[in-house]
Amino acid sequence: MIKVIELKRTVTDSNDRDAERLRRELKDRGIFLLNLMSAPGSGKTTLLSRTITDLAGKARIGVMEADIASDVDALRINALGAESIQVHTDGMCHMDAGMTRSGLEGLGSDSEIVFLENIGNLICPAEFDTGAHRNVMILSLPEGDDKPLKYPLMFQKCDALIITKMDAASYFNFDLQAVKERVRALSNTIRIFPLSAKSGEGMAEWESWLLTEWENHKNA
Amino acid sequence: MIKVIELKRTVTDSNDRDAERLRRELKDRGIFLLNLMSAPGSGKTTLLSRTITDLAGKARIGVMEADIASDVDALRINALGAESIQVHTDGMCHMDAGMTRSGLEGLGSDSEIVFLENIGNLICPAEFDTGAHRNVMILSLPEGDDKPLKYPLMFQKCDALIITKMDAASYFNFDLQAVKERVRALSNTIRIFPLSAKSGEGMAEWESWLLTEWENHKNA
Numbered sequence: 001m002i003k004v005i006e007l008k009r010t011v012t013d014s015n016d017r018d019a020e021r022l023r024r025e026l027k028d029r030g031i032f033l034l035n036l037m038s039a040p041g042s043g044k045t046t047l048l049s050r051t052i053t054d055l056a057g058k059a060r061i062g063v064m065e066a067d068i069a070s071d072v073d074a075l076r077i078n079a080l081g082a083e084s085i086q087v088h089t090d091g092m093c094h095m096d097a098g099m100t101r102s103g104l105e106g107l108g109s110d111s112e113i114v115f116l117e118n119i120g121n122l123i124c125p126a127e128f129d130t131g132a133h134r135n136v137m138i139l140s141l142p143e144g145d146d147k148p149l150k151y152p153l154m155f156q157k158c159d160a161l162i163i164t165k166m167d168a169a170s171y172f173n174f175d176l177q178a179v180k181e182r183v184r185a186l187s188n189t190i191r192i193f194p195l196s197a198k199s200g201e202g203m204a205e206w207e208s209w210l211l212t213e214w215e216n217h218k219n220a
Numbered sequence: 221m222i223k224v225i226e227l228k229r230t231v232t233d234s235n236d237r238d239a240e241r242l243r244r245e246l247k248d249r250g251i252f253l254l255n256l257m258s259a260p261g262s263g264k265t266t267l268l269s270r271t272i273t274d275l276a277g278k279a280r281i282g283v284m285e286a287d288i289a290s291d292v293d294a295l296r297i298n299a300l301g302a303e304s305i306q307v308h309t310d311g312m313c314h315m316d317a318g319m320t321r322s323g324l325e326g327l328g329s330d331s332e333i334v335f336l337e338n339i340g341n342l343i344c345p346a347e348f349d350t351g352a353h354r355n356v357m358i359l360s361l362p363e364g365d366d367k368p369l370k371y372p373l374m375f376q377k378c379d380a381l382i383i384t385k386m387d388a389a390s391y392f393n394f395d396l397q398a399v400k401e402r403v404r405a406l407s408n409t410i411r412i413f414p415l416s417a418k419s420g421e422g423m424a425e426w427e428s429w430l431l432t433e434w435e436n437h438k439n440a
Contacts, residue, residue, distance in 0.1 A: 039259045039260040039261060039363075040259040040342050040363055040367060040370065041259060041360075041362065041363025041364045041367060067370050068343060068370060068371060069369065069370060069372050070366070070369040070370050072366050072369055072370070091343075091347075091373075093343040093344050119343065120342065120370070121313070121341055121342070121343055121344075122260050123313040123339065123344075124313050124341075124344070127311075140261075142261065142362035142385065142388070143260055144261045146290070146292050147260060147261060149289065149290040150260065150288060150289060150290050150292070150340070151260065151288060151289075151340075152288070152289050153288070153311075165362065168362070168388070168392075171388055172388075
């Protein structure tokens, strides 16, 4: 059985300050926190599973799964031997800094890199600072190449964009070049990683960025 | 150029009453309104495009596209010769009855069946009655078969579930039987239509249901 934390909605007008405080505390505790955001079904858990396996021996990775209901994602991560915690958000459509802090308390203390798998939603999570050191967005190829036009804030807020399910490229009309141009129009600093966690294509570039950013974080 | 309405957030504690009123008004005006909800990139616009083409001569269909930004969806519908209106939600993650009423005012008066393409989001739209006569959810096959476990409210609220992109079934692990069982556990009245707007497979069943519900609505 997986441990489930039922989070209560936190009402705070000082989420930004709270997030800044959490970010510093985690740094002091030697934790590098990444906030993963995407639409439902983009393949976040599959990506994390492969990343955990690939980086075994290089980094101890933990995962906090945030969902409205169920514990299917935390069970998958747990099966890999990684630290994981499932949090339920009391119906909330996003995580804020207070909820992230509460969830982290249940995670265990072994992890050096922690991924917050935020609620599957391209809108609300982009509006709330979770206290993470990096924000990463995942767009799956079947969702289509028009998403930067429709959900601009999410692309503006993220340090990296991972495009998953690239192995299905022959099956869908998806113009990767158009996506890159649309994303660049929203952010000139975001890094873009097209990959497939299934075939392994592109995983090395993403994992190399992750390890480099972790080093930068430790030395900052 | 497509007409864009910039909706302002409406703050009302009486959305349910407002929705009930809108539902009656639309009935009196001979309009059958369906609220389409899904995650981003599920193929709502592609499904509607095919439905509009297939039902030409049987029903005059109009579409209200709700998005945070862009007008790409309304342009696609407009190109088919159908009435369409793009509404922007001022960053809001869902449509409520007041916003739906405002949007409908810009649509024109020729449509008998109107689809509201709600914001791409599996959480917030399920919590707000738009005044529609039927609620329809779209789940695309690449999103995976675990969605009823993670977003139960959406499945409970809908009269029909359309599973799109079935033509890609050989490409993804997707257990249709498991989805049906998970959905049945949440609702024993919801109708389920697996289909592909690309190949046309399953479209006739969905369109037949739509026309029957329209008849039921007119005779109610």
